[in-house]
Amino acid sequence: MGLVKSEKFTDQQNEIALFAKVFGHPARVSILQYLFNINSCVCGDIVNQIGLSQPTVSQHLKELKHLGLIKGSVEGTSVCYCIHKENWAAMKEVMIAFLDQDIPQTDCC
Amino acid sequence: MGLVKSEKFTDQQNEIALFAKVFGHPARVSILQYLFNINSCVCGDIVNQIGLSQPTVSQHLKELKHLGLIKGSVEGTSVCYCIHKENWAAMKEVMIAFLDQDIPQTDCC
DNA sequence: TTATATTATTGCAATGTTACGATTAATAGG
DNA sequence: CCTATTAATCGTAACATTGCAATAATATAA
Numbered sequence: 001m002g003l004v005k006s007e008k009f010t011d012q013q014n015e016i017a018l019f020a021k022v023f024g025h026p027a028r029v030s031i032l033q034y035l036f037n038i039n040s041c042v043c044g045d046i047v048n049q050i051g052l053s054q055p056t057v058s059q060h061l062k063e064l065k066h067l068g069l070i071k072g073s074v075e076g077t078s079v080c081y082c083i084h085k086e087n088w089a090a091m092k093e094v095m096i097a098f099l100d101q102d103i104p105q106t107d108c109c
Numbered sequence: 110m111g112l113v114k115s116e117k118f119t120d121q122q123n124e125i126a127l128f129a130k131v132f133g134h135p136a137r138v139s140i141l142q143y144l145f146n147i148n149s150c151v152c153g154d155i156v157n158q159i160g161l162s163q164p165t166v167s168q169h170l171k172e173l174k175h176l177g178l179i180k181g182s183v184e185g186t187s188v189c190y191c192i193h194k195e196n197w198a199a200m201k202e203v204m205i206a207f208l209d210q211d212i213p214q215t216d217c218c
Numbered sequence: 219t220t221a222t223a224t225t226a227t228t229g230c231a232a233t234g235t236t237a238c239g240a241t242t243a244a245t246a247g248g
Numbered sequence: 249c250c251t252a253t254t255a256a257t258c259g260t261a262a263c264a265t266t267g268c269a270a271t272a273a274t275a276t277a278a
Contacts (some may be wrong), residue, residue, distance in 0.1 A: 001237040002263030008160040009135035017135040026118035026129035051117040110267040111233030
């Protein structure tokens with residue numbers, strides 16, 4: 001098979017999994033941390049920061065953009081990427097609600 | 110290729126990615142939510158809850174266990190799984206620190 | 219227009235993931 | 249011992265992901 005049976009799960013569960021999946025690669029984690037730490041919205045030097053090739057970085061950026069977590073705007077010959085604040089906040093709420101569940105008091109294992 | 114170049118990233122980035130990866134499948138999200146919501150640490154009826162086959166569920170449980178997020182104890186012929194509280198709390202801290210980064214004030218895009 | 223710079227896309231090889239049937243442990247109860 | 253129950257493992261087919269060389273697209277400058 002190799003394909004996820006999404007129809008077996010709730011929309012919420014699939015949404016959490018989609019967000020988590022995009023964070024499931026250190027390059028994308030690294031790109032996001034870079035965008036957070038840089039004060040101005042710096043562009044294609046992400047490629048220099050990350051030690052991967054330009055096509056590979058471009059592909060990771062595409063996935064982040066597709067999920068709406070970053071946005072890019074053309075600035076001359078280069079493109080400027082930055083965090084999409086509203087979408088990031090919405091994602092954060094969903095993910096933290098999942099992570100922050102109350103652990104049952106009754107100990108069993 | 111098809112293999113992640115982990116050596117290009119920090120331990121922290123790789124750790125975040127590993128945690129996120131295990132949440133990157135709705136079956137594992139569903140299993141965890143189930144374990145959170147069930148008061149007693151119920152066992153193999155996870156297979157009935159999740160609509161996937163027993164081997165598939167067992168494989169997902171293995172991954173969760175491997176990361177230390179759940180623990181299982183044998184109870185007769187069945188096995189009882191539940192959240193590993195300490196490890197979950199540690200993971201939560203790492204993930205929330207990542208999600209909760211301050212967005213730069215200077216708007217650029 | 220031509221050259222240069224930057225980013226996106228294409229194509230593909232190597233590897234990883236998902237799912238399940240079949241089988242194999244492991245344990246409990248006769 | 250034998251049988252039933254439950255869960256783990258094996259094997260494997262289908263599909264997804266990762267990474268990069270080569271190339272195409274886009275925009276600026278001369």
